[in-house]
Amino acid sequence: MTQATTRPGSARPIDFRTTAPHRVVVLALDGVYPFELGIPNRVFPLVPGAYEVVTCAAAQDRTVATNADFSVTVGHGPEALETADTVVVPPFDLRFLSAELPEPVRAALARIRPGTRIVSICTGAFTLAAAGLLDGRPATTHWALADLFRRMFPRVLLDPDVLFVDDGDVLTSAGAASGVDVCLHVVRSDHGSAVANRVAKHCVVPPWREGGQAQYIEQPMPEESGSGTADTRAWALRNLERPLTLGELADHARMSRRTFARRFQEETGTSPGRWIVQQRVHRARQLLETSDLPVDRIAAEVGFATGTSLRQHLHAAIGVSPRDYRRTFRADALEGARG
Structure with a gap:
């Protein structure tokens, strides 16, 4: 499975050059995990x-119990949700979970305006599902809770293998650090990769993590030392302009194709072919933001056979053409507008 799933074209970048600051309202529920709350x-x-x-x-009582040995007093009551452009629901201890949403939580969620972007982290997806906001939609949560989630919310199209799911106006993410992943993804969607990369660097985290949750599920250690695919992935990133067939990747790793494909899936949560496409699209987005290279040249630089192939893959990934993406996210244009 991929690191993230998205629905292309379901949401468009916001023009922050002409609007007031985008208001993010974080809804703290009883049992909230302090790390993800922040x-x-x-x-x-x-x-x-x-x-x-x-x-x-x-x-209205703004004191919220955390899952630790302290409570927090937050700055606003539920009326703040009426002013939100984006709502984030951090995770909470499932000991605070009931079969139905508590009435104050249900009433608070009802204050959210139609069209507001909603983001959940880890068990926050249980709240969105209980409110019916995920019925018939793709979503994710922590892999260890997948079976419970499916039993409770069979109408949700759960994908426990990915780090986050972007379904346009509703985004869900897996456990703990994937909350950073999905927030960086929101910044990337709103402002482009260059801005998101600077934020990630400031936070001392990778701007884009490879693979999905599968790589974090406990697995038996390989019998042979040095038998992983990390070195080959690093080599592939340095050689994206090459065809990079499965056979070539397996030969570099000194494995059979079958063994390499299996190890790659175990370590990254996705197939070699899908991973290569993801990396090529990511590199192409960087070049569209930071260079004046024509689309055909960028396609060649990142390993797509033609400009048409790049257009197809970029549209499949984020729902826009290279020209539209470049117009929105050219880093120098954004910096000039903010300067």
């Missing part, structure tokens, strides 16, 4: 002037 306030303010982040409770 992720939006750590990531979004690193884009100067673009986002305003506030935290609210589901009830």
